Amino acid sequence: MHPYLALGIAIVSEVIATSALRASDGFSRLWPSLIVVAGYGLAFFFLSVTLKSIPVGIAYAIWSGLGVVLISLAAWVLFGQKLDAAAVIGMGLIVAGVVVLNVFSKSSAH
Template sequence: MKNWLFLGVAIIAEVVATSSLKASEGFTKVWPSLLVVLGYGVAFYFLSLTLKSIPVGIAYAIWSGLGIVLISLVAWLMFGQKLDFASIIGMTLIVAGVVVINLFSKVSAH
């Protein structure tokens, strides 16, 4: 169970880092730039812990799928970026894929 917690921490840290990357304005702002470095460091460290028991393909599918959805929500809330119908449908399919992997995959570590 802790491996799923590690994956969750990795995903959240990556979303924080990516959001800070936008806010850093090309690494010209100090505090967002520091969050980028710290966030990605935390994200990759916890992803590495996750990979001790969750297959890399499964972990990466969940990491990237949920990361895409979460960063899109953050971009919408914090930066006013718009999502069109096609992007919402695409992200819904990504979430559906993550759910299918977690519910039905025999290689996923449950």
């Protein structure tokens, strides 16, 4: 499996799990709680697959950075969370940082 595909699956699984974590209401609701456990399990499994090919610092920077942006967008769409200008600018900087790591860093696996 291509390492960036595995990383993408890890990121999406983590975003789904985190969204379900809010919906689980402190693990008091069964189905959202099961989605949390399965989602985080998949996320860590696919992150471990990624780490066979991509250095841990780079993989984690991409996973956490894109995860922050995607979970913020999911919270905005699903839960009505407000995103002010500072939040949008901050997320833009996170994305820019991930791009810089991947395009310009010699640490990244190309």
